[in-house]
Amino acid sequence: MMxxxxxxxxxxxxxxxxxxxIFEFKLKNGLEVIGYVDxxxxxxxxxxxxxxxxxxxxxxxxxxSHMLEHMTFKHTDIYKPGDFDRxxxxxxxxxxxxxxxxxxxxxxxxxxxxxxLALKLEAAxxxxxxxxxxxxxxxxxxxxxxxxxxxxxxxxxxxxxxxxIANLVHPHRNPTIGWSDDVAxxxxxxxxxxxxxxxNPANAVLVIAGDIRPAEVRAKVERYFGKVKxxxxxRADYYNIEPEPAxxxxxxxxxxxxxxxxxxxxxxxxxxDSLYIIGDVIASILGAGRNSRLYRALVLDSAxxxxxxxxxxxxxxxxxxxxxxxxxxxxxxxxxxxxxxxxLERIKNEPVTERELTRVKNRVIADYIFERDDVSxxxxxxxxxxxxxxxxxxxxxxxAQVEQATPEQIMRFAEKYLTENRxxxxxxxxxxxxxx
Amino acid sequence: MKNNFALVILPFASCILMSANSxxxxxxxxxxxxxxxxxxxxxxxxxxxxxxxxxCRAGAAFDPVEKAGIASLCAxxxxxxxxxxxxxxxxxxxDFLGARxxxxxxxxxxxxxxxxxxxxxxxxxxxxxxxxxNPAFPKPEFDRAREEALTAAxxxxxxxxxxxSMEFDRLLFGNHRYALPVRGDTNTIPKIxxxxxxxxxxxxxxxxxxxxxxxxxxxxxxxxxxxARRFGFWQRGMVESAVAPAPILPEKTKVKIxxxxxxxxxxxxxxxxxxxxxxxxxxxxxxxxxILGGPPLSSRMGLAVREYAGLAYDVRxxxxxxxxxxAFRATxxxxxxxxxxxxxxxxxxxxxxxGATPQELLKxxxxxxxxxxxxxxxxxxxxxxxxxxxxxxxxxxxxxxFPEKVRATTLEQVNKAAKEHLKPDHYIMVxxxxxxxxxxxxxxxxxIE
Numbered sequence: 001m002m003x004x005x006x007x008x009x010x011x012x013x014x015x016x017x018x019x020x021x022i023f024e025f026k027l028k029n030g031l032e033v034i035g036y037v038d039x040x041x042x043x044x045x046x047x048x049x050x051x052x053x054x055x056x057x058x059x060x061x062x063x064x065s066h067m068l069e070h071m072t073f074k075h076t077d078i079y080k081p082g083d084f085d086r087x088x089x090x091x092x093x094x095x096x097x098x099x100x101x102x103x104x105x106x107x108x109x110x111x112x113x114x115x116x117l118a119l120k121l122e123a124a125x126x127x128x129x130x131x132x133x134x135x136x137x138x139x140x141x142x143x144x145x146x147x148x149x150x151x152x153x154x155x156x157x158x159x160x161x162x163x164x165i166a167n168l169v170h171p172h173r174n175p176t177i178g179w180s181d182d183v184a185x186x187x188x189x190x191x192x193x194x195x196x197x198x199x200n201p202a203n204a205v206l207v208i209a210g211d212i213r214p215a216e217v218r219a220k221v222e223r224y225f226g227k228v229k230x231x232x233x234x235r236a237d238y239y240n241i242e243p244e245p246a247x248x249x250x251x252x253x254x255x256x257x258x259x260x261x262x263x264x265x266x267x268x269x270x271x272x273d274s275l276y277i278i279g280d281v282i283a284s285i286l287g288a289g290r291n292s293r294l295y296r297a298l299v300l301d302s303a304x305x306x307x308x309x310x311x312x313x314x315x316x317x318x319x320x321x322x323x324x325x326x327x328x329x330x331x332x333x334x335x336x337x338x339x340x341x342x343x344l345e346r347i348k349n350e351p352v353t354e355r356e357l358t359r360v361k362n363r364v365i366a367d368y369i370f371e372r373d374d375v376s377x378x379x380x381x382x383x384x385x386x387x388x389x390x391x392x393x394x395x396x397x398x399x400a401q402v403e404q405a406t407p408e409q410i411m412r413f414a415e416k417y418l419t420e421n422r423x424x425x426x427x428x429x430x431x432x433x434x435x436x
Numbered sequence: 437m438k439n440n441f442a443l444v445i446l447p448f449a450s451c452i453l454m455s456a457n458s459x460x461x462x463x464x465x466x467x468x469x470x471x472x473x474x475x476x477x478x479x480x481x482x483x484x485x486x487x488x489x490x491x492c493r494a495g496a497a498f499d500p501v502e503k504a505g506i507a508s509l510c511a512x513x514x515x516x517x518x519x520x521x522x523x524x525x526x527x528x529x530x531d532f533l534g535a536r537x538x539x540x541x542x543x544x545x546x547x548x549x550x551x552x553x554x555x556x557x558x559x560x561x562x563x564x565x566x567x568x569x570n571p572a573f574p575k576p577e578f579d580r581a582r583e584e585a586l587t588a589a590x591x592x593x594x595x596x597x598x599x600x601s602m603e604f605d606r607l608l609f610g611n612h613r614y615a616l617p618v619r620g621d622t623n624t625i626p627k628i629x630x631x632x633x634x635x636x637x638x639x640x641x642x643x644x645x646x647x648x649x650x651x652x653x654x655x656x657x658x659x660x661x662x663x664a665r666r667f668g669f670w671q672r673g674m675v676e677s678a679v680a681p682a683p684i685l686p687e688k689t690k691v692k693i694x695x696x697x698x699x700x701x702x703x704x705x706x707x708x709x710x711x712x713x714x715x716x717x718x719x720x721x722x723x724x725x726x727i728l729g730g731p732p733l734s735s736r737m738g739l740a741v742r743e744y745a746g747l748a749y750d751v752r753x754x755x756x757x758x759x760x761x762x763a764f765r766a767t768x769x770x771x772x773x774x775x776x777x778x779x780x781x782x783x784x785x786x787x788x789x790x791g792a793t794p795q796e797l798l799k800x801x802x803x804x805x806x807x808x809x810x811x812x813x814x815x816x817x818x819x820x821x822x823x824x825x826x827x828x829x830x831x832x833x834x835x836x837x838f839p840e841k842v843r844a845t846t847l848e849q850v851n852k853a854a855k856e857h858l859k860p861d862h863y864i865m866v867x868x869x870x871x872x873x874x875x876x877x878x879x880x881x882x883x884i885e
Contacts, residue, residue: 040482041813073733082743085734090799092806109810141746148701149749149769152596256698258590290527299580306587326587359532366534366553369485374814 018372018396022382023214027222029230030202034382034392035217036209038375042111044210045376046118048126049105049383051205051235052198054176060185063178066099067143067186068194072106073097074135076128081135084121091117099176102315103387104198109376112211116220122206123224126199136188147183150175154255154428162263162426165249166320170242202230205386209379239270239317250425254432260330263426264340265320266418268312271389277401278413279312279321284360285352285410286310286343287323291359293347297339298325304332304339316388321418330429337425348414351407364402464822465656466832469664471672472644476822476832477659478651480815484554486652487819490564492546493647493827494640496618497678497760503627504613505620507640509578509585510633511541514548516577518570523577526563533559539567542618544759545827546640549819554653558662564648565666568641573633586625592617596696596703596868597769603692603866604705607884608763612681642673649822651815680760683709685862691876692884694868702773702869706780707765708859710755713828719845720853721755723800727850728787728858729753729766736787740779741768747776753784755857759828764857773867774876781860788858791851805839 023035052065074081088095093110095118106125108118150156160175167173177183206225208217245267268279287294287310298305307326313319323340327333371377386392463479496507515537517523530537535552548567552560592598602617609615616624648667650659685708711721729752732738741751748770756762766784770776792800812821812835825834867876873883 038482040480041809043810043813082734082739085731086799089731089734090802090806092803092808092810094807094810111806111809114806138744138746142742142749145701145747145770146749148771152699152701152703152769154594257594259587259594289531290524291531303580306584326591328583328587355532362532362534364534366485369483369553370536370551372483373485373816377814 019393022392023217024392025218027201027226027230029200029226029228030232031221031225031228031230032205032386033217033221034205034207034386035212035214036207036375036378036382037212037214038209038372038378039211041375042113042211043109043375044112044115044118044208044212045107045109045379046115046122047105047107047207047209047376047379047383048122049103049205049207049387050198051103051203051233051387052194053099053101053103054174054178055101055171055238056198056235057171057174057178059174060182061178061190062174062182063143063147063176064182064186064190064194065104065198066177067140067183068191069097069099069104070139070143071131071136071191072125072129072195072199074139075130075132076124077130078128079121079124084125087117087121093118101172101176103384105383107376107379115208115210115212119220119224123228126201126204126225127228129195129199131188131192131195133188136191140186143177143186144183147177147180150177151180154253154257155261157255158253158261158263158426158428161251161253162265162424165251165426166265166267166424167242170238170317172317172319198233200231200233201225201228203233205383207379207383207386209375209382239272242267242318245422247421248423248425250427252427252429254429257428257430260327260333260430261428262325262327262333262336263428264323264325264337265424265426266422267318268314268321268417270314270318271316271394275409275413276314277398278405278409279314279417281357281360281402281405282347282410282414282418283310283312283321284363285356286347288360288363293343294323294325294340297343298336302335302339304328304336315384320424333427333429341420344414344418348411348418352410357405357407361403361405364399368399462835463656464832464835465660467660469643469668471668471670472642473663473667473670474647474826475660475663476647476649476826477654477656478649478818478822479654479656480651480818481653483815484653485815486552486554486557486560486650486654487815488550488560488564489649489819489823490548490568491647491649491823491827492641493544493645493675494636494678495541495543495545497543497613497758498636498640499613499620501611501613501616502624503620503632504616504624505585505618506628506632506636507541507546508619509581509625509628510636511539511546511548512581512585513573513578513633514539514567514571516581517572517574518566519572520570521566523574526567529559530563535560543614543762547823557654561662561666568646569667569670571637573630575630578630578633582625582628585619586622589617589619589622589625596699597767599694600703600705600767600866600868603694603868604707604765604864605763607690607692607866608684608707608709608864609681610684612679614681614760614762639673642675643667643670644672645675647826649819649826651818651822678760680712681709683761685709685859686864686882687862689861689863689865689878689881690884691865691867691878691881693871693873694866695870695872696868697870699869701769701771702867702871703767703769704773704777704865704867705765705767706777706863706865707753707763708862708864710762710764711857712761713757713759715761717849717853717857719841720849721857723797723804723842723845724787724792724850724853724857725754725764726800726803727792727796728783728854736783737766737780740783741770741776745775745779747772747779751776751780753780757828773869773871777876777878784858785860787854788860791854792847794847797845797847797850801843801845804842808839
């Protein structure tokens with residue numbers, strides 16, 4: 001049930017709820033297609049997402065999905081290396097690929113009279129890539145250089161180490177780009193195997209958004225993808241694999257940095273828990289903006305830190321609620337931690353105010369409108385929502401769930417999940433100078 | 437909530453709108469109040485939302501070098517309280533509306549941005565008017581903002597790309613303000629006082645030095661009237677120009693190495709003095725630098741360094757877009773600096789000497805003209821484009837004429853731009869990593885110790 005204010009917004013100049021602009025169908029080979037009609041600009045966003053990412057990788061070849069993503073820009077039976085970009089650049093299209101925990105995605109943002117070209121290229125990428133040994137070697141070096149960029153940023157090291165101690169067994173412990181030793185040891189055979197296993201219509205979602213007509217979409221998608229053979233992929237389910245934490249985990253990293261960083265996290269439930277969205281509400285009350293509780297406590301009142309932010313990162317499986325703080329100095333970190341934990345106790349024991357809750361709800365409702373400004377943005381929401389939850393409607397339903405959040409749910413959630421035993425702390429501080 | 441602003445909105449002063457209603461096919465309008473404030477309105481009724489930016493045509497280029505960071509700090513402080521409303525109350529109102537907002541500065545301008553639901557337009561304009569006309573710069577907020585700026589300045593030293601870029605700017609621009617980051621650095625930020633912010637605001641924030649852009653579910657007539665009602669009384673002021681950096685052309689390439697034994701990759705930036713965004717060669721230069729070092733997967737540098745040799749993940753070059761001449765820069769991060777530098781030097785020289793090919797120019801024409809409509813399909817994109825066309829004086833018809841101007845650019849113009857604006861062997865170059873002079877084999881260069 002949506003509230004009156006949400007219904008008002010949906011019936012304003014949007015003309016109709018978002019669902020009425022969305023259509024979907026499935027090809028016989030299993031390719032799921034979602035369309036979003038917005039004819040206000042002569043632009044179409046074509047997006048194809050595969051159900052493969054670091055979630056599917058094991059020790060020894062972490063990051064292989066990302067390596068494969070790089071290689072799919074190289075060579076197909078009809079396109080040579082560089083052709084994808086050359087062809088798309090020459091029609092003024094934006095395009096890129098990216099790899100994440102749960103998916104590997106590719107997109108083209110292109111003029112409405114040329115979007116069929118994007119389908120043609122993506123169909124080739126899906127089924128007809130070839131991976132010559134010679135091309136693998138140079139791209140392998142490119143990916144190794146990308147990994148080195150990560151090595152040379154101290155905050156990236158903090159993130160990597162933090163995720164690794166936060167997840168004892170869950171694949172969330174592995175960086176999407178892969179561990180350095182794994183990156184160094186990729187083989188072209190593994191890339192080919194990964195491609196054969198995961199790239200096919202039955203393991204993909206195609207989202208097309210913009211100035212399109214449903215009948216035209218159906219005909220064109222059928223033309224380019226209809227004959228590609230589908231092979232359903234059974235994806236491992238690690239939803240409940242991570243054991244309940246038995247105590248606080250902590251890592252302190254000394255690097256050549258000028259400013260310390262404090263990162264605190266708590267495992268929070270995944271999407272199969274009806275209360276999971278409450279984590280978003282709590283993070284917002286605690287750490288979103290100047291009026292959030294932790295900003296007030298740490299930056300305005302005690303002046304111990306210069307910045308505070310908080311967010312709950314849950315796409316599918318249980319994730320983490322993060323608090324990221326910039327302490328004014330290393331010595332203040334213990335005091336800052338105490339204040340954070342006091343605020344967490346307060347949120348467990350005292351109902352949040354009506355104004356705090358309304359602020360969060362208003363923000364979510366406004367964002368629902370704002371995110372539709374860009375057809376690529378809405379395509380991203382539809383694709384990721386569908387891949388991670390199995391239903392593109394999830395992101396819309398989340399708005400209604402936030403609308404219904406109560407102070408009691410917030411207290412219950414905090415009591416259960418934001419506890420000392422479940423705490424993960426990561427600290428990045430300057431190297432100690434050696435005494436002369 | 438609106439009532440909070442009743443006291444701060446000064447009485448409506450009648451003003452003449454020098455209207456220049458659009459003759460374009462787009463719902464885009466440019467109006468000028470008699471005090472010189474320009475209003476750009478783009479009606480887009482798809483969604484019940486509105487984007488507003490307020491821009492002052494003075495940024496960090498106006499800072500005294502010894503107090504670099506004034507413009508940036510002044511812009512930050514606009515959202516930290518006015519004469520009638522505290523920073524907390526301001527944030528409380530905006531957060532409660534679900535608004536997105538920020539303020540900042542660049543070398544060329546200072547700005548405030550606000551996105552809110554269309555139903556809150558009036559409140560949004562009230563807030564914009566109040567923070568622009570009546571900032572209070574309260575001391576506790578100033579102290580906090582200055583400390584945040586210092587933290588950000590210190591943090592930039594943890595980022596190898598930023599360190600290399602800052603050193604490149606220092607060497608290229610010498611005593612000019614461009615030698616330091618927009619936010620200033622750890623030497624200059626502590627010297628800034630509240631009085632400096634008052635002076636900057638008083639001098640630069642005058643209507644004939646500012647413009648406001650509104651995009652979204654609004655009516656042009658309403659915006660014109662509502663802006664006039666809030667800003668019509670505002671008095672004109674004197675407007676000055678910032679001083680341009682002196683172009684330098686070293687006799688031979690000057691190189692500085694910053695040794696970092698803990699890095700497994702070398703970060704490199706090289707280049708020389710560039711051109712102004714007002715230069716008549718701007719479009720030929722943009723086409724040429726796109727061909728030379730635009731997309732890493734298809735530009736000349738990208739193909740040579742990344743695609744064929746696997747030497748780097750990212751390699752590119754560009755000319756700064758600034759009102760005063762900035763820099764031409766090329767950057768790369770690589771474990772094999774000697775090979776990457778040789779290839780990048782070679783590509784710049786080849787472009788300088790032989791220019792682009794007709795096929796490359798055709799591709800660049802197609803990319804720029806084809807992708808241009810994509811850049812303003814969203815409200816945010818429209819706002820960005822309108823900000824640029826007003827700031828750089830491209831003209832109200834820029835959205836329609838830019839593709840024509842690109843198509844009209846000839847190979848001769850592009851090659852002339854390469855000849856005139858690329859200067860091989862006269863670079864400033866900064867290299868950071870676990871390398872020595874001997875590792876690089878750079879030949880006849882001058883080393884900066």
